Amino acid sequence: MCNMTKQSILLVNLGTPDSATPAGVKAFLRPFLSDTRVVNIPRLFWLPLLNGVILPLRCKRVAKAYQSIWFDDGSPLLHYSLLQQKALSALFEGTGQGKEQGTGQGVQVELAMTYGERSIKNAIKKLQQAGTEHIVVLPLFPQYSSTTTAPVFDQVANYLQATIDVPSVSLVKHYHNNDAYIEALALSVERHWAEKGRAEKLLLSYHGIPKFLVEKGDIYADHCVETTALLCARLGLTEDQVVHCYQSRFGKAEWLQPYTNETLVKLAENGTKSLDVIAPAFAVDCLETLEEMAIENKEVFVEAGGEDYRFIACLNDDEAHIRALHAVASEYLRR
Numbered sequence: 001m002c003n004m005t006k007q008s009i010l011l012v013n014l015g016t017p018d019s020a021t022p023a024g025v026k027a028f029l030r031p032f033l034s035d036t037r038v039v040n041i042p043r044l045f046w047l048p049l050l051n052g053v054i055l056p057l058r059c060k061r062v063a064k065a066y067q068s069i070w071f072d073d074g075s076p077l078l079h080y081s082l083l084q085q086k087a088l089s090a091l092f093e094g095t096g097q098g099k100e101q102g103t104g105q106g107v108q109v110e111l112a113m114t115y116g117e118r119s120i121k122n123a124i125k126k127l128q129q130a131g132t133e134h135i136v137v138l139p140l141f142p143q144y145s146s147t148t149t150a151p152v153f154d155q156v157a158n159y160l161q162a163t164i165d166v167p168s169v170s171l172v173k174h175y176h177n178n179d180a181y182i183e184a185l186a187l188s189v190e191r192h193w194a195e196k197g198r199a200e201k202l203l204l205s206y207h208g209i210p211k212f213l214v215e216k217g218d219i220y221a222d223h224c225v226e227t228t229a230l231l232c233a234r235l236g237l238t239e240d241q242v243v244h245c246y247q248s249r250f251g252k253a254e255w256l257q258p259y260t261n262e263t264l265v266k267l268a269e270n271g272t273k274s275l276d277v278i279a280p281a282f283a284v285d286c287l288e289t290l291e292e293m294a295i296e297n298k299e300v301f302v303e304a305g306g307e308d309y310r311f312i313a314c315l316n317d318d319e320a321h322i323r324a325l326h327a328v329a330s331e332y333l334r335r
């Protein structure tokens with residue numbers, strides 16, 4: 001690749017409502033839950049059920065949950081994702097990445113969402129209009145899953161298929177075991193311990209996926225287990241000080257186990273009084289961390305007899321996290 005090639009990074013997160021209303025939630029959930037990568041039930045059966053029953057009921061309930069965590073400037077997921085984009089962009093400018101590495105230009109950082117507002121297609125168009133010839137697509141999912149990372153790649157491929165002058169593209173499949181990512185997680189736990197002291201155990205809760213996907217070859221669970229092992233080794237925790245589980249089950253099918261809410265009840269019933277809780281699969285705080293983990297599951301633990309439940313914020317735009325994203329993306333930039 002020649003010295004003057006302009007390169008960019010496209011950060012991609014899942015998507016989020018643009019308002020905490022049933023209509024706002026529906027505009028995000030409809031394309032998300034219509035994706036066969038996310039729910040793979042025959043369309044003839046699933047789409048009428050989704051549009052006629054599930055969305056009308058769920059969107060009302062979920063809009064209330066979003067209202068309880070909504071920020072002044074909108075959805076927490078979008079708020080923190082924009083901060084990440086800004087910080088990563090500044091880091092690339094500050095380090096003079098482009099100039100030092102001989103590309104002769106800075107690295108532009110754009111943000112897109114797989115579903116809803118800020119589409120991947122529009123972001124790539126924007127980057128191409130600004131002269132980008134090589135794009136590093138970095139899905140903000142540290143652990144690969146066919147339900148999150150693969151839909152990002154699908155949409156990039158769809159764009160390329162419909163484009164005459166295609167950019168060159170690198171796809172980052174995962175960074176679950178990247179040293180800088182593990183270090184950023186470890187530093188966030190250590191900072192929490194320094195401020196609040198140590199609980200009896202550290203509980204690591206990952207977003208779940210249906211179990212049958214793992215049986216079909218989805219490597220997500222292996223990645224989660226490895227992230228837990230690396231983080232716990234770095235923190236010097238022994239097995240009895242660590243709990244690994246999966247949250248956010250959707251529907252009636254079996255998902256990855258153990259489930260977080262059931263685990264919290266068992267721990268409390270067996271006498272665990274205090275827990276530090278972290279959600280390493282989420283690059284930014286969102287509904288699933290701020291509402292489900294920090295509020296709902298805290299109640300579950302306390303109602304079952306637990307006393308001290310302390311949720312550790314996601315990495316968001318922490319300096320160490322931005323350094324980690326910089327390190328991951330840089331591996332895919334052309335030199």
Ligand SMILES: C=CC1=C(C)c2cc3[nH]c(cc4nc(cc5[nH]c(cc1n2)c(C)c5CCC(=O)O)C(CCC(=O)O)=C4C)c(C)c3C=C
Pocket residue numbers: 014015016017038039058062075077141145147148207208209210220248250281282285286287288
């Ligand atoms: C079949 C359903 C779902 C799968 C599979 C799934 C996997 C998955 N999701 C994330 C990250 C996030 N999920 C979020 C919200 C969310 N997820 C589902 C369903 C599935 N997720 C739903 C229906 C929702 C919306 C809320 C609800 O209706 O309960 C979010 C938060 C978005 C926000 O606006 O804050 C994130 C992030 C991962 C990492 C993952 C698999 C690895």
Ligand SMILES: [Fe+2]
Pocket residue numbers: 207248
């Ligand atoms: Fe989800």
Ligand SMILES: [Fe+2]
Pocket residue numbers: 248287288292
């Ligand atoms: Fe949830």
